[in-house]
Amino acid sequence: MIPAEFDYTAPASLEEAISALRQGGEDAKLLAGGHSLLPLMKLRLAAPSLLVDLRRVPGLAGVARGNGTWRIGALTPHAVLEHTPELGVVSAAAATIADPQVRNRGTIGGSLVHGDPASDLPAVMMACEASVTVQGPSGQRTIPALELFQGYMETALAADEVLTEVRMPVLDGWGFGYEKFNRRSEDWAMVAVSAVVNARDGTCEDVRVGLTNMGSVPLRAPAVEEALRGKQLDAESIAAAAEQAAEGTDPPADLNASAEYKRHLARVLCRRALEKAAGLSS
Amino acid sequence: MSKTVPVHLRVNGVEHQLDAEPRLLLVHALRDHLGLTGTHVGCDTSNCGACTVHFNGQPVKSCTVLAVQADGVEVTTIEGMAKDGELHPLQEAFWNDHGLQCGYCTPGMIMAAAGLLERNPNPSEHEVRHALEGNLCRCTGYHNIVKAVLDAAKTKGATVSAQREVSA
Numbered sequence A: 001m002i003p004a005e006f007d008y009t010a011p012a013s014l015e016e017a018i019s020a021l022r023q024g025g026e027d028a029k030l031l032a033g034g035h036s037l038l039p040l041m042k043l044r045l046a047a048p049s050l051l052v053d054l055r056r057v058p059g060l061a062g063v064a065r066g067n068g069t070w071r072i073g074a075l076t077p078h079a080v081l082e083h084t085p086e087l088g089v090v091s092a093a094a095a096t097i098a099d100p101q102v103r104n105r106g107t108i109g110g111s112l113v114h115g116d117p118a119s120d121l122p123a124v125m126m127a128c129e130a131s132v133t134v135q136g137p138s139g140q141r142t143i144p145a146l147e148l149f150q151g152y153m154e155t156a157l158a159a160d161e162v163l164t165e166v167r168m169p170v171l172d173g174w175g176f177g178y179e180k181f182n183r184r185s186e187d188w189a190m191v192a193v194s195a196v197v198n199a200r201d202g203t204c205e206d207v208r209v210g211l212t213n214m215g216s217v218p219l220r221a222p223a224v225e226e227a228l229r230g231k232q233l234d235a236e237s238i239a240a241a242a243e244q245a246a247e248g249t250d251p252p253a254d255l256n257a258s259a260e261y262k263r264h265l266a267r268v269l270c271r272r273a274l275e276k277a278a279g280l281s282s
Numbered sequence B: 001m002s003k004t005v006p007v008h009l010r011v012n013g014v015e016h017q018l019d020a021e022p023r024l025l026l027v028h029a030l031r032d033h034l035g036l037t038g039t040h041v042g043c044d045t046s047n048c049g050a051c052t053v054h055f056n057g058q059p060v061k062s063c064t065v066l067a068v069q070a071d072g073v074e075v076t077t078i079e080g081m082a083k084d085g086e087l088h089p090l091q092e093a094f095w096n097d098h099g100l101q102c103g104y105c106t107p108g109m110i111m112a113a114a115g116l117l118e119r120n121p122n123p124s125e126h127e128v129r130h131a132l133e134g135n136l137c138r139c140t141g142y143h144n145i146v147k148a149v150l151d152a153a154k155t156k157g158a159t160v161s162a163q164r165e166v167s168a
């Protein structure tokens, strides 16, 4: 399968990339790892007239930590996150994406801007309360992950904006769990649940739960969080809270699972993820 | 045909200069332009791993990479694995352990396994299976493939320690 014809440019600076995007108009697209865009182009489900490849733009890849914040460059491949265990739940989730070859090419920026609710990193970014830095013709702005995903595969970025960096609070001392359910190891999640828990003396001081593929956008599970915050963390309190994981969700049925089955998965995976995050299982 | 662009590839240590459309996929550049047909096309949808090559030492699926994206990258294909007439330990092990039947998946399997051994020279059986999740084989049932990778790790380890003894 061969993509439709397109023009190609690989500018050497962010400014040039943004102006190329602008001049290219609405059919111009950024190219990062290409592991969402190229498959769509090969199937002719996407046919951009111009690809603006970010590969030569300096300073967009890498993971750094300072002042209580992780800074992850947009072009950082999933494999680097996987092999940075200090990133906790982000590393655990990245390790479940597809297979090693895909993780060597796919990038965090591409995954977030593609905005597929079945992708692993979007809901994890919401659970970690990360934010993204984007650069456009009129300057830079920051978008919290909680406001990034606007609709099915639709984000708050404008067509001429580039996501340059993800910023995420360091969650040292927090427990985490990532539970993903799929039929084959390479597949996208049927449902996945991410949990981060800050416990002191067995009491849950704070907790955040992210839901993957439980709606047209990635979600948090506020009912679970409220049920657990301030409670003693044990098998009973976790099981009771996890019962509310599907509260308020409207997951679309697909080839693999009915909506009801997805709700069931959300409850079970939520319990397992919280048990891991609370250190009750490994 | 749309505009062509100059594409500079470095494959198995050899430089190549092509004039190609930007939509040319790396796997087709390797097979059709450079004649390196050891890299196969199986699914053409990023699933099967038959097209796996190394990008600066890391396995990637070349059916999902544009040739222009490989500019400035060191690409290694299965043809670059044997050195000085000696098979790579993985090739040797696949041969000895009957790690192939029709052979269609084999170049991709070997390139994916080489990526694993580079990072983890002593993998467990579980780690080998995990690292080969992106590679499908329709013939072998995987058993002998996994065995071959584990055996290659042992002999590779042996070569490394033998070299250490010599240099010590």
Ligand SMILES: Cc1cc2nc3c(=O)[nH]c(=O)nc-3n(C[C@H](O)[C@H](O)[C@H](O)COP(=O)(O)OP(=O)(O)OC[C@H]3O[C@@H](n4cnc5c(N)ncnc54)[C@H](O)[C@@H]3O)c2cc1C
Pocket (backbone or CB within 6 Å): A029, A030, A031, A032, A033, A034, A035, A036, A037, A038, A039, A054, A074, A075, A096, A097, A098, A099, A102, A105, A106, A107, A108, A109, A110, A111, A112, A113, A114, A118, A119, A120, A121, A157, A161, A162, A163, A164, A186, A187, A188, A189, B045, B046, B047, B064
């Ligand atoms: C076989 C297969 C299995 C997969 N399985 C999973 C899985 O289980 N879980 C999962 O989460 N993902 C999965 N993926 C998707 C993979 O993680 C993609 O790599 C990722 O979603 C997109 O990242 P990319 O760098 O490849 O983006 P690209 O494909 O290059 O781009 C994707 C979109 O984002 C835009 N974009 C890219 N970078 C930027 C930027 N910096 N700023 C603004 N816009 C940008 C592009 O214009 C495009 O619209 C799979 C992919 C394949 C091929």
Ligand code: FES
Pocket (backbone or CB within 6 Å): B040, B041, B042, B043, B044, B045, B046, B047, B048, B049, B050, B051, B052, B061, B062, B063, B064
């Ligand atoms: S041909 Fe590339 S993954 Fe199957």
Ligand code: FES
Pocket (backbone or CB within 6 Å): B099, B100, B101, B102, B103, B104, B105, B106, B136, B137, B138, B139, B140
């Ligand atoms: S040996 Fe035939 S596909 Fe693997």
